[in-house]
Amino acid sequence: MADDKKPSNWQQAITGEWHGMPSLFEADGTHVGYNKVSRASEFKDGRTTYWMETKFDATGPLNDRFEIGAKFNFGVIDSDQDRIYTGPDFIGTGRPYGLLVDSRYFSPGWNVDLRTVNHVVPELGLQVYSSQLFEGDTLVGVFNGLYVVTQDHETNPETQQKVIDFLAKEKTDGKKPFNYPVKNAGVFRGEFEVYNDQQELIGTNKVTIHHKPINLLHSEQTIEIEGVVNRKWTAMRTRNGNHHQFHGPEMFGNGMSYGRYLYSIRHSFGEAFKLWSRETVVDDDYTMVCAWQFLESQKEKYTTFGVLHWEEGEEILGAVYVE
Structure with missing residues (x-):
């Protein structure tokens, strides 16, 4: 040697x-x-x-x-x-x-x-x-x-x-369930490193997720990516226990969570492009560490990863009263 x-x-x-x-x-x-x-x-x-x-x-x-x-x-x-x-x-x-x-x-x-x-x-x-x-x-x-x-x-x-x-x-x-903020709208922001299929670092993506609860089990999310990848998708998310679904109109798919970790696959509507993801909530402030891999024509295109920080906005699902 x-x-x-x-x-x-x-x-x-x-x-x-x-x-x-x-x-x-x-x-x-x-x-x-x-x-x-x-x-x-x-x-x-x-x-x-x-x-x-x-x-x-x-x-x-x-x-x-x-x-x-x-x-x-x-x-x-x-x-x-x-x-x-x-x-x-x-x-x-x-x-x-x-x-x-x-x-x-x-x-x-x-x-x-x-x-x-x-x-x-x-x-x-x-x-x-x-x-x-x-x-x-x-x-x-x-x-x-x-x-x-x-x-x-x-x-x-x-x-x-x-x-x-x-x-x-x-x-x-370790056994805390994965969830997004249930009652408040807000934004996740962060920067991800981007690697191509040759494992070369080719730049970064600015990632923004706009999150808005609809009810306790449904939310609307828009993912915006700027940088090496420039894309935008909106989808309705649902959660039933540890089962998650994405209902379009621009991304469809599902996932399962195991404690604080969510593993999912989302398909971009009308094209040969999909996203595999592992998302991990690491603290009580909803800080999320993400690994996202984009596949095109069933082949690895980009591997990206980084940290998203939560910025809390308006409470959407406040107390309801009947006068």
């Missing part, structure tokens, strides 16, 4: 030990427990090794399925084009886009094929993580949750306490 081999940009961005308490959901969205995780991807002597320690606290058959009783320790062929996982715990690849990696890989021990999206968000001091777990094309469960990174966890009691406090909060917040 060459001594002058350098770690990829993604590998450098995730240096340190990451700590989280991802929630575990059944395929229908039922929250069944947690997985306390410490993990790191370490570059040494020209090689990259990824290790992960897990401790599940869940109910039902998924707990037995995922608690295999051994530390994960697997090789990675590291690059900024593809990260190739070489086993024994995970076999497959990750596709980096700056501070986000979209991975598709297989776990022999869990017998699931995973789509894992990891997004490092420096402005929030978080990594936003999720794994959708499949047998073939059939979803069998979901992991998701937030992580924080440390560089001195083994030796610093103050750092250790911060991690303990963070994990306790994650255990409280």
Whole structure:
């Protein structure tokens, strides 16, 4: 192995030990427990090794399925084009886009094929993580949750306490349901990085979502994008439990939420263009971390991601009185 081999940009961005308490959901969205995780991807002597320690606290058959009783320790062929996982715990690849990696890989021990999206968000001091777990094309469960990174966890009691406090909060917040503001109109605003299908950063998008409740389960939303992508769509949204739908007139589709995370697919009316999205509400102020992938003619066109901040407006659904 060459001594002058350098770690990829993604590998450098995730240096340190990451700590989280991802929630575990059944395929229908039922929250069944947690997985306390410490993990790191370490570059040494020209090689990259990824290790992960897990401790599940869940109910039902998924707990037995995922608690295999051994530390994960697997090789990675590291690059900024593809990260190739070489086993024994995970076999497959990750596709980096700056501070986000979209991975598709297989776990022999869990017998699931995973789509894992990891997004490092420096402005929030978080990594936003999720794994959708499949047998073939059939979803069998979901992991998701937030992580924080440390560089001195083994030796610093103050750092250790911060991690303990963070994990306790994650255990409280992990099963909160995804929702938009129910009674107030307002605007989400933010800026997303934009990568093309060659994983090249080609600019940014200014993203604005105008949100207006219609009733407690329906709202009208207009998405405006300016920059590399210049588009505008309006659609009525509905929510029934953790089931979401988009009813047009300009975008149609659906999604399911698992705790604070909403995964959805929306089709642009009258053209071969659609949007896959993972949207995560990370605090009580409706701050939303988004990963949006645009597909044209069923092929990847742009991968974009960023943070949307909520600006509250008029209360639409105030108290109703009969005089």
